[in-house]
Amino acid sequence: MSDLACDVVIVGAGPTGLSAARRLKAEGREVLVLEARDRVGGRTWTDRIDGQMYEIGGQWISPDQSALLELVDELGKETYQRHRDGDSVYIAPDGTRTVYSGDMFPVGESTQTEMERLITQLDELAARIGPTAPWEAEDAAELDSVSFHHWLRQQSHDDLACANIGMFIAGGMLTKPATAFSALQAILMAASAGSFSNLIDDHFILDRRVVGGMQSVSEQMAEELGEGVVHLSSPVRTIEWSDDRVVVGTDTMTVRAGHAIVAVPPNLYSRITYTPHLPRLQQIFHQHQSMGLVIKVHATYPTPFWREDGLCGTGFGAGQLVQEVYDNTNHGEDQGTLVGFISDVNADAMFALDEHTRKQHILESLADFLGPKALDPSVFYLSDFGAEEWTRGAYATSYDLGGLHRWGRFQNDPVGPIHFASSDIAAHGYQHVDGAIRIGRDTAEKILSA
Numbered sequence: 001m002s003d004l005a006c007d008v009v010i011v012g013a014g015p016t017g018l019s020a021a022r023r024l025k026a027e028g029r030e031v032l033v034l035e036a037r038d039r040v041g042g043r044t045w046t047d048r049i050d051g052q053m054y055e056i057g058g059q060w061i062s063p064d065q066s067a068l069l070e071l072v073d074e075l076g077k078e079t080y081q082r083h084r085d086g087d088s089v090y091i092a093p094d095g096t097r098t099v100y101s102g103d104m105f106p107v108g109e110s111t112q113t114e115m116e117r118l119i120t121q122l123d124e125l126a127a128r129i130g131p132t133a134p135w136e137a138e139d140a141a142e143l144d145s146v147s148f149h150h151w152l153r154q155q156s157h158d159d160l161a162c163a164n165i166g167m168f169i170a171g172g173m174l175t176k177p178a179t180a181f182s183a184l185q186a187i188l189m190a191a192s193a194g195s196f197s198n199l200i201d202d203h204f205i206l207d208r209r210v211v212g213g214m215q216s217v218s219e220q221m222a223e224e225l226g227e228g229v230v231h232l233s234s235p236v237r238t239i240e241w242s243d244d245r246v247v248v249g250t251d252t253m254t255v256r257a258g259h260a261i262v263a264v265p266p267n268l269y270s271r272i273t274y275t276p277h278l279p280r281l282q283q284i285f286h287q288h289q290s291m292g293l294v295i296k297v298h299a300t301y302p303t304p305f306w307r308e309d310g311l312c313g314t315g316f317g318a319g320q321l322v323q324e325v326y327d328n329t330n331h332g333e334d335q336g337t338l339v340g341f342i343s344d345v346n347a348d349a350m351f352a353l354d355e356h357t358r359k360q361h362i363l364e365s366l367a368d369f370l371g372p373k374a375l376d377p378s379v380f381y382l383s384d385f386g387a388e389e390w391t392r393g394a395y396a397t398s399y400d401l402g403g404l405h406r407w408g409r410f411q412n413d414p415v416g417p418i419h420f421a422s423s424d425i426a427a428h429g430y431q432h433v434d435g436a437i438r439i440g441r442d443t444a445e446k447i448l449s450a
């Protein structure tokens with residue numbers, strides 16, 4: 001058992017933990033980062049599957065994600081735009097496939113008007129309530145006690161308009177059924193991206209990728225911290241704490257420090273044993289932040305065949321197995337790659353199938369959007385963060401109904417020398433790598449100014 005000491009010990013080498021470590025080290029503080037996995041990057045993970053490079057986790061950067069863009073720039077990395085030339089495909093609930101251009105789904109005129117009205121309403125709410133303290137809004141309790149599904153149907157009797165709008169936040173972002181989270185939680189998601197309009201604009205929200213992969217941002221931060229700072233395969237089991245000291249324990253070492261930053265997703269806070277135990281408030285509300293579930297589908301073909309048909313590769317269908325599909329061809333590659341997303345209950349249904357049947361269903365869904373050539377990929381892979389012990393879902397955690405206005409105001413409070421930080425409790429960039437970079441940096445600032 002080795003016994004180490006430093007100024008700040010950080011639990012988790014995802015983008016949050018590493019950006020905190022980077023900031024603290026720049027100010028001359030001694031840091032150690034303890035990471036459970038045998039790699040850094042957490043929910044960002046760039047890997048090769050059958051020779052093909054895939055972003056298993058987080059990958060896209062939108063233009064407002066300035067903390068991440070600045071970091072990428074400082075690290076000397078390059079970004080590139082997602083391929084977006086050509087028409088999109090929309091599949092209606094009755095299975096009708098329509099090729100369209102522009103931002104608005106090709107739905108009937110009255111549904112279009114209702115969708116536009118709901119978008120304006122959500123934009124106004126996001127602008128008024130903002131991402132920093134949504135629980136302060138005068139109608140926070142009201143908006144937090146109704147599910148997003150039911151709130152939408154209180155605003156409009158057009159079920160298709162509600163389903164299409166609901167998809168962008170339910171399947172598209174929080175990866176839970178729209179009945180499982182509140183309207184306030186949905187508004188926070190929109191506000192954290194600048195507006196609801198930004199969130200539904202795939203040219204905005206899925207704008208750029210990092211050449212070489214998003215995980216390389218974390219790998220480079222870890223490398224720059226220097227030898228012996230990041231300890232891999234070191235799950236933190238215990239934190240003993242007093243007013244001004246922590247002793248953090250793994251299976252093979254203890255680290256004594258003045259502060260700890262627990263930079264893990266909130267659903268994993270309670271996997272650590274705290275002595276003394278955390279206050280009642282934290283013990284209660286840490287139980288109310290849970291992970292969503294989404295399967296990220298990767299399929300690679302000898303060429304991006306959809307481009308020859310005048311399609312950009314984008315497809316939407318709120319009632320489809322794969323609700324969204326995009327061209328995800330890597331920088332500089334001739335072969336074409338598609339990425340699709342299967343969320344919440346559809347993901348449950350897919351995991352209940354055997355591997356062969358699951359693949360067939362998923363490829364048929366891709367083919368419904370882009371034609372029969374989609375049935376025959378040269379490489380096929382499903383990201384399954386639900387099966388990862390040190391994440392347990394995807395993309396991120398959110399509160400259950402009523403939790404955000406009840407406990408959100410406490411989520412960033414330290415307990416003695418223990419600070420909690422994660423993209424999932426960030427304001428701007430909430431649930432995204434940008435939010436992770438911001439909250440990592442801001443938590444470091446709090447410690448520096450203490």
Ligand code: FDA
Pocket residue numbers: 011012013014015016017034035036037040041042043044056057058059060061234235236237263264265268271272296383385390391393394395396421422423424431432433434436
């Ligand atoms: P993260 O989970 O990344 O890191 C936490 C680290 O803590 C992990 O390395 C974990 O192993 C470690 N850990 C946990 N418990 C521990 C313990 N007890 N001891 C030691 N270590 C422990 N974002 C985006 O901006 N654009 C995108 O396109 C996407 N897409 C996307 C797809 C998929 C499939 C996923 C899963 C996620 C995304 N995201 C995303 C979200 C993005 O990846 C996420 O917001 C950030 O990775 C969060 O960074 P954190 O460091 O906060 O947590």
